[in-house]
Amino acid sequence: MKKLLKLVVLFIFMFIFYQLFIAPEQLTVEQQIDHDIDITDLPSELHPVVAEKTADLIQRSGEIGISIIITDDYRSFEEQDQLYAQGRENNSPVVTHARGGESYHNYGLAIDFALRSDNGEVIWDLNYDGNGNGQSDWLEVVDIAKDLGFEWGGDWEHFKDYPHLQMDFGFTIQELQQGQRPD
Numbered sequence: 001m002k003k004l005l006k007l008v009v010l011f012i013f014m015f016i017f018y019q020l021f022i023a024p025e026q027l028t029v030e031q032q033i034d035h036d037i038d039i040t041d042l043p044s045e046l047h048p049v050v051a052e053k054t055a056d057l058i059q060r061s062g063e064i065g066i067s068i069i070i071t072d073d074y075r076s077f078e079e080q081d082q083l084y085a086q087g088r089e090n091n092s093p094v095v096t097h098a099r100g101g102e103s104y105h106n107y108g109l110a111i112d113f114a115l116r117s118d119n120g121e122v123i124w125d126l127n128y129d130g131n132g133n134g135q136s137d138w139l140e141v142v143d144i145a146k147d148l149g150f151e152w153g154g155d156w157e158h159f160k161d162y163p164h165l166q167m168d169f170g171f172t173i174q175e176l177q178q179g180q181r182p183d
Ligand SMILES: [Zn+2]
Pocket: 105, 110, 111, 112, 161, 163, 164, 165
């Protein structure tokens, strides 16, 4: 009988040890993110208003002889983490300072664009003047984007992100992480 009691006590200790030290380690990445970031109502595509304005941007750029392509729009947390790792885990350049949940792309509120030259090449050249009007095509696109309500990453103080356009709808990244969402 005493032996059984010892066994029960030992089992209880093992159970508590497991709950305290082993179980928390086994949380998946998603559950760990969940501790800091509210992932309810996370979109899986561009916000409809952003999608509509993106279509307008492509059309209005086309009207002044500038062909653009959208190189990136919605990004999942996982895709964002992979992008963050680029340039940190190998020798390629750093492309983002944002981890999963830290970018407007993760909430369907940002796009990246590039120019397409006459011969179909995708270019990231701020001086390119393909429509020959003496102005930078890139900045002409940016002007249209701002007119449509986008904020431009090239205006940022620290990490200038020239292809990046976003609409924050008045929400900070912190507020989005806390679960607030635009309508
Ligand atoms: Zn971007």
